[in-house]
Every structure is written in structure tokens, then in C-alpha cells.
Amino acid sequence: MSNRPHGYARYRLDGCRCYVCGYAVSVYNENRDKAIIAGTWQPWVDAEPVRVHIRYLQSCHMGLRAIAAAAGVDRKRLQCILKGRPERGTGPQEKIRPVLAAAVLAVEPTLDNLGGAVVISALGTVRRLQALVAAGWSQEHLAVELDMSSTNVSRLINGDAVIVRTARRVRDLYDLLWNVDPGQHGARPDDVTRTKARAATAGWAPVGAWDEDTLDDPAALPDWTGYCGTARGAAAHTDQGIPMCPRCQAALERRQLRNVAHALSALRS
Structure with a gap:
């Protein structure tokens, strides 16, 4: 048995x-x-979309073992989808069970299932580090927490690529510190003020400008005021003394152009 x-x-x-x-x-x-x-009985589905997805995951440096573990299936089942069973003279499977297809298609190349040495975009890492600096955490303090040199943190905070292992460490540190006062961990008030000012001068978005699900999204933009990209957002920047973000600056310029157009129209009439 x-x-x-x-x-x-x-x-x-x-x-x-x-x-x-x-x-x-x-x-x-x-x-x-x-x-x-x-009339909804569907015991088998086409294996090709699943095969394409497996190859996509492999192109993201996920091995079959990692894909199988993430999907909760046996690795040999994935091998059959890709190559069949050559020892039995069979080629890649043409049909598979819907449950298996759904399990594999649900797997995505995330920080938690990619190999630690895989190189990925540093976008989420950069946003997290910059937000922590904007909250008053100095790069020197972050270097200590990440067990790396200040020089390496400086490279990270302005970098384009990062290995998964480092991205995980930064993510975990951000989750730990994003709502913690640096002063409660030994940071001097003048150092916190200086660090925040440095981030503001650099135009780095603070923690509150990001939602958890937008930090790693390349298409997402920081929302400093809750209304960024509108005239109301531009006014909030001014009222709250927040450095004007590019989206609100553009909204302010659009509003000024409309006002000029209305003034010219009034003169002509």
C-alpha cells in the first residue's frame, strides 16, 4: 500500500x-x-497555459521544486506537464485536472518563493528605505539594523537592482519600523530632524504616501496628501508645509493654465 x-x-x-x-x-x-x-462537467483542461506559466516562473529563476512547493503539488506532475514521461515514450501532457491547473497558475514569483541570490528590481526596496529615512531613521541606523555598511545602504537607497535575500531583509525591517518613533530607539531629536529634512530635500515619499499593496507596484505613485494629482492635493501641500510632489505640481500648473485661459476669454468677451 x-x-x-x-x-x-x-x-x-x-x-x-x-x-x-x-x-x-x-x-x-x-x-x-x-x-x-x-452541463458544467469539466474533468480535464488544456495543459498549455499551465506549461507556459511554468516556463515563465522558471524564467524568474524558480526551479521546479520551488514551483511545486508553492503550488502544493508533486514535482513529478510538473515534469509530466513539461516533458511527459520519456521513459514510457510519452510526450508532454495535453490535458490535466482543473485543480492542478488552478494550483500552478496561482503561483507568482514573489520574494517568499524566489531564490535568495536572484537579482530583482530594487524599486520596492528603495521606496521602503526612503520612507524610513523620511520618518527620521538615519541611514547609519538602518545600516546597523541590516547588518551592512552605511555605504551599502546608500547604494541600496539609490539602486536599480537588489538580490532577493536583501530585499526580504529590507521588507522585514520596514514592517518592523514603519510606525515606530526613532526617538524611542536612541535617536537624538536633532538627528531625527536632520534626517527628515534630508529626505524632504531629496523628495523621498514618506511612509504615509504608500499603501502596503503599492510599494512594489511600478505603476503606483506616492500619495502625499490623500488627494495628490488634484488641485486639492496641491493646496494641501501648501497648507501642511509638505514639499510639492510632481503630480500636484502638474495639477497646479494645469489649474494656472485654466485660469489664464478663462481670463483671456473674459477679456475677449
Whole structure:
């Protein structure tokens, strides 16, 4: 008898007739009959989209073992989708079960399942470090927390690429410090003020300008006021003494152009 868990597969493949396996088969058959009657029965789906997705994940430096672990499936099943079983003279699978397809297609190349040495975009890392500096955390303090030199932190904070291992460390540090007062961890008030001023001069977006799901999004832009990109946002920058962000500067210029156009129109009339 195999080590396969009790259920439908063990009933069909291993001949187990225990209560658990028998019940699993009865549930399967009942659901199948209902789906056939409803016209929604789809026991197999095309394997090609899954094959393409596996190759995409491999191009992101995810090995089959990592993909299988993330999908919760056996690595050999992925090998069959890609290459079939050459020892049996079979080529890549043309059809697979929907559950398997859904599990593999749900896998994405994230920080948690990429190899530590894989090189990725530093965008999210840069945004997190810059936001921490804007919150008053000096680069020297961040260097200590990240166990690296201040020079390396400076390179990171202005870099284009980073390895996954470092990106994870910065992400975890950001999650730990984003809402913590540096003064509570030994930072002197004048150092905090100087650090914040340096970030403001550089135009680095603060923690509050980002949502958790936008930090790593290349298409996302920081929202300093909650209304950035509008005239209301530009006014908020002025009222709150926040350095004008590019989107609000553009909105302010558009408003000024409209005012000039209205004035010229009034003169002509």
C-alpha cells in the first residue's frame, strides 16, 4: 500500500476500501453527476497555459521544486506537464485536472518563493528605505539594523537592482519600523530632524504616501496628501508645509493654465 493520503486517489489507484476513501468517492461521484446534469462537467483542461506559466516562473529563476512547493503539488506532475514521461515514450501532457491547473497558475514569483541570490528590481526596496529615512531613521541606523555598511545602504537607497535575500531583509525591517518613533530607539531629536529634512530635500515619499499593496507596484505613485494629482492635493501641500510632489505640481500648473485661459476669454468677451 502506498503512502498516499486516504481519499479519492487512494481508492482509485491503490484499491483502498476504507470508510474515508469510500466516502470521498461517493462525494466525487455525487458532484460529478450534478455537474453533468448542469452541463458544467469539466474533468480535464488544456495543459498549455499551465506549461507556459511554468516556463515563465522558471524564467524568474524558480526551479521546479520551488514551483511545486508553492503550488502544493508533486514535482513529478510538473515534469509530466513539461516533458511527459520519456521513459514510457510519452510526450508532454495535453490535458490535466482543473485543480492542478488552478494550483500552478496561482503561483507568482514573489520574494517568499524566489531564490535568495536572484537579482530583482530594487524599486520596492528603495521606496521602503526612503520612507524610513523620511520618518527620521538615519541611514547609519538602518545600516546597523541590516547588518551592512552605511555605504551599502546608500547604494541600496539609490539602486536599480537588489538580490532577493536583501530585499526580504529590507521588507522585514520596514514592517518592523514603519510606525515606530526613532526617538524611542536612541535617536537624538536633532538627528531625527536632520534626517527628515534630508529626505524632504531629496523628495523621498514618506511612509504615509504608500499603501502596503503599492510599494512594489511600478505603476503606483506616492500619495502625499490623500488627494495628490488634484488641485486639492496641491493646496494641501501648501497648507501642511509638505514639499510639492510632481503630480500636484502638474495639477497646479494645469489649474494656472485654466485660469489664464478663462481670463483671456473674459477679456475677449
